[in-house]
Amino acid sequence: MPASVPLSWYLILSAVLFGLGVAGFIYRRNIITVFMSIELMLNAVNLSFVTFSYGLKQVDGHIFSFFVMVVAAAEAAVGLAIILTVFKNRQTLMIDDVSSMKY
Amino acid sequence: MTALIFFIFAGIAVLCGVSLVVQTHPIASALSLIGVMGSLALLYLQLGGEFIAAAQLIVYAGAIMVLFVFVIMLLNAGAEGVSRQVSAMARYAGILLLASFLGLISFIIQAALPKTEGVVFGAFQGGTAEAIGRKLFTVYLLPFEVTSVLILIAILGAIVLARKEV
Numbered sequence: 001m002p003a004s005v006p007l008s009w010y011l012i013l014s015a016v017l018f019g020l021g022v023a024g025f026i027y028r029r030n031i032i033t034v035f036m037s038i039e040l041m042l043n044a045v046n047l048s049f050v051t052f053s054y055g056l057k058q059v060d061g062h063i064f065s066f067f068v069m070v071v072a073a074a075e076a077a078v079g080l081a082i083i084l085t086v087f088k089n090r091q092t093l094m095i096d097d098v099s100s101m102k103y
Numbered sequence: 104m105t106a107l108i109f110f111i112f113a114g115i116a117v118l119c120g121v122s123l124v125v126q127t128h129p130i131a132s133a134l135s136l137i138g139v140m141g142s143l144a145l146l147y148l149q150l151g152g153e154f155i156a157a158a159q160l161i162v163y164a165g166a167i168m169v170l171f172v173f174v175i176m177l178l179n180a181g182a183e184g185v186s187r188q189v190s191a192m193a194r195y196a197g198i199l200l201l202a203s204f205l206g207l208i209s210f211i212i213q214a215a216l217p218k219t220e221g222v223v224f225g226a227f228q229g230g231t232a233e234a235i236g237r238k239l240f241t242v243y244l245l246p247f248e249v250t251s252v253l254i255l256i257a258i259l260g261a262i263v264l265a266r267k268e269v
Contacts, residue, residue: 004105004221012209024124032129054150059229074257076167080174081264
């Protein structure tokens with residue numbers, strides 16, 4: 001086992017997590033799980049921001065990921081309110097049943 | 104030691120990510136997501152991001168996930184029913200395509216990034232709360248203020264969307 005890992009492995013981990021997030025976003029049907037997949041993608045992007053911040057020895061990447069966290073918090077609040085409203089009107093959480101804007 | 108910590112927590116993150124996608128019950132997915140966020144916080148700490156690691160645990164794994172779990176409990180969301188018509192071939196081909204896509208991405212990252220020495224804990228000391236605060240309130244002051252307006256709008260939107268109809 002190597003004593004330390006190169007920086008690119010962190011980026012690969014970030015790409016893998018982002019890919020998993022995309023897969024969950026497409027594959028899942030529960031709207032809450034779809035929403036959590038989006039959070040997973042945001043987390044993966046945060047990891048690459050912090051990794052580049054380490055690589056460039058500058059703190060800006062940390063600030064970007066701080067902003068991403070803030071936007072994610074706002075997005076979670078509004079998104080979950082939308083989910084509550086959808087459930088109140090449709091009594092379902094499955095995205096296949098909420099498709100009136102599809103056609 | 105640094106490599107060992109990376110492998111352990113990267114493994115936990117990937118396993119929890121897979122678990123998020125394949126679990127049918129939303130609560131299990133939410134707990135997997137908390138696992139991903141916790142292990143990512145450890146990796147941030149390793150990369151010198153003390154403040155970001157703390158914020159990740161407090162804001163993401165604390166506040167946002169509590170909101171998610173609260174909504175799951177409130178709506179009494181159960182397991183997903185029988186999936187829509189997805190053929191087995193499409194499912195396996197999807198997994199295969201995802202794996203080959205990730206392999207390609209990994210190859211490109213490895214090839215494009217200049218060869219650097221490995222990550223050493225403590226090599227980057229600039230991620231303290233002090234350094235981030237200084238930069239946030241000088242260089243990034245305008246985005247910071249705009250963010251506060253964004254949060255205000257989000258609060259108003261959440262209240263308007265979730266209130267009882269009057």
